[in-house]
Amino acid sequence: MAWKSRTRSLQVFDTELSADTVEWCPVSPHHNILVCGTYQLQKGTGEEDATPSRTGRLYLFEFRREGPMSPPLTELQRMDTAAILDLKWCHVPLSEQAVLGLAAATGELQLYTLSDGQEGGCSLQSLSSVEVGVDRLALSLDWSTGRMDGSDVRLVCSDSAGCVSVLSLAEGALTVLSQWKAHDFEAWISAFSYWDTQLLYSGGDDCKLKGWDLRVGPSCPTFTSKRHSMGVCSIHSSPHREHILATGSYDEQVLLWDGRNMRQPLSETPMGGGVWRLKWHPSHQHLLLAACMHNDFHILHCQQALEGSGGACPIVASYILHNSLAYGADWSRLSLEEPAPCSPLTAEPKESLAEGGGHVRIQYESPTASFDTSLEDDAGRYIPEGITAPAASVAAGPTLSLDSDSPSLSCLLASCSFYDHMLHAWRWDWTPNAAQQEPDQ
Known part of the structure; x- marks a missing residue:
């Protein structure tokens, strides 16, 4: 049986500053509360002001269903901050309140x-x-509460010096429990094993994925x-x-792992970004x-890979209406x-950044680094400067033929x-066992 899959834009909001992180509570x-963080590099204008500054803004939204002509997101608050690299909510209430963590520049x-x-x-x-x-x-953070267990609340944070820090939270105060040099360059990401929170993972710009056991130091x-290149x-x-881990890299691959055997991943899926x-x-x-930088946002179905097939995970849905780096x-x-409300301001694919069509492909990028660009056509071929690119087109996704006993679901x-x-x-909106799959919109 094939799956019926459809993505629909509900609302588009201009954050004014470069947006790089979003989190639902x-x-x-x-569950209707959303935060969005931004990162803006402000370059100095003269010799006396040559050091760039990094500014940001934190947005708070509420998702409401008030009718088909009302945009569902209502802005509740905006707060100017230092540049924001990551946002994560604690998965459980602390002192009966939801708590948000922010990693700042x-x-x-x-x-x-x-x-x-x-x-x-x-x-x-x-x-x-x-x-x-x-x-x-501070580049990333994660809470130890991913399985909704609030008995031992800690945070892990990675930073641009290649360090990983573990912190505790008691009576509203953060305390650094330990910190160590984990990677030779930027430690882009750190995360807990939610099943054994004495185990941590980290990934860095040195192309290494590492595991850590806090019990042995x-x-x-x-x-x-x-394994990532x-x-x-x-x-x-x-x-x-338990033991299942997903990792992603600038090498454009999603790897699934069994934490008991980190010599070889369970599967490898190329994402094109x-x-x-x-x-x-x-x-x-x-x-x-998956947020795939210069190749949009995609939803993978990982059942066969996790059951030992070893193949790539099929993409069951894609959201392609952004016109910039997907972070x-x-x-x-x-x-x-x-039924969810649809904003009258639905998103349509914007004109290409390059006059005459084509895509500006970012060769290497991060929210904190410089980047190089080249112009490509839809097939990924390089377009020399001065050559008009063909008009962009959106191809329908392939029909999938995977069995599933999952019920229909609609996700926000x-x-x-x-x-x-x-x-x-x-x-x-996803319906397994449908006669055919409709192309994403």
Whole structure:
């Protein structure tokens, strides 16, 4: 049987500054709350002001269903901050409040609580902050609570000096428990094993994926993998299946791993773009969301790979309406059993950045690094300067023939893109056992 899959844009929001991270709140009853973080490099204008500054803004939104002509996202708050590299909500309430973690370009890890307002709205209030190091950028963070266990709440943070820090939170105060040099260059990503939170993973610009056991200390990693051929920038432990880990890299590959055997991945899936973020679905164990830099956002179905087939994971849906680097993406836990509103300002593919068509392909990029560009046509062929590219076209995805006993579902997602500073709210409707698959829109 084939699957019927459709993505639909609900709303597009201009964040003004370059957007690189989005997160839906996992804490009930706030599944309709969304945050978005931005990163803007402000270059100095003269010799006396040659040092660039990094500024950002934190947005807070509420998703509402008020009717087909009302945009579903309502902005509740915006807060100017240092440039934001990563955002993560604690998966469980702390002192009966949802808590947001923020990794800042100042080298700080900042915490905010979500408070209910007097008129029914919500707002973020500063709770605590700690500097993980001077002259460095905090690049990522993760909470130990991925399986909704609040008995041992800790955070892990990676930074531009290649260090990994583990922090505790007690009575609203952050404390650094340990910090060590984990990678030769930027440590782009760090993450807990949600099943054994004494185990950590980290990935760096030195192309290495490493494991750490806090019980034996950080003097030596439990493993070092060089299976990725470029910088490792995304790691997410499965909250559904023990030992399962997903990693992504600038090498444009998504690898699935069994943590008991890190010599060889379970599967390798080419994505056509550097994989900046990976997110397992909060309740459907085989679905994996990937933000693929210059190749949009995709949803992978990983069942066969996790059952030992060894093949690449099929892409069951793609969201292609962004016009810039795909960085931030996340699933909402909000139920979409009722029809979701569609904004009258639905997203349409924008004109290419290059006059005459074609795509500006970013050869290497990160929110903190410079980049080189070249112009390509739809088939990936290089277009020399001065040559008019053919008009862009969108091809329908292939029909899939995979059996599944999963029920139909409708998912609410958010994604953001960098240089066009856009936040998109969108939905994915998926019906297994359909007669045929409709192309994504």
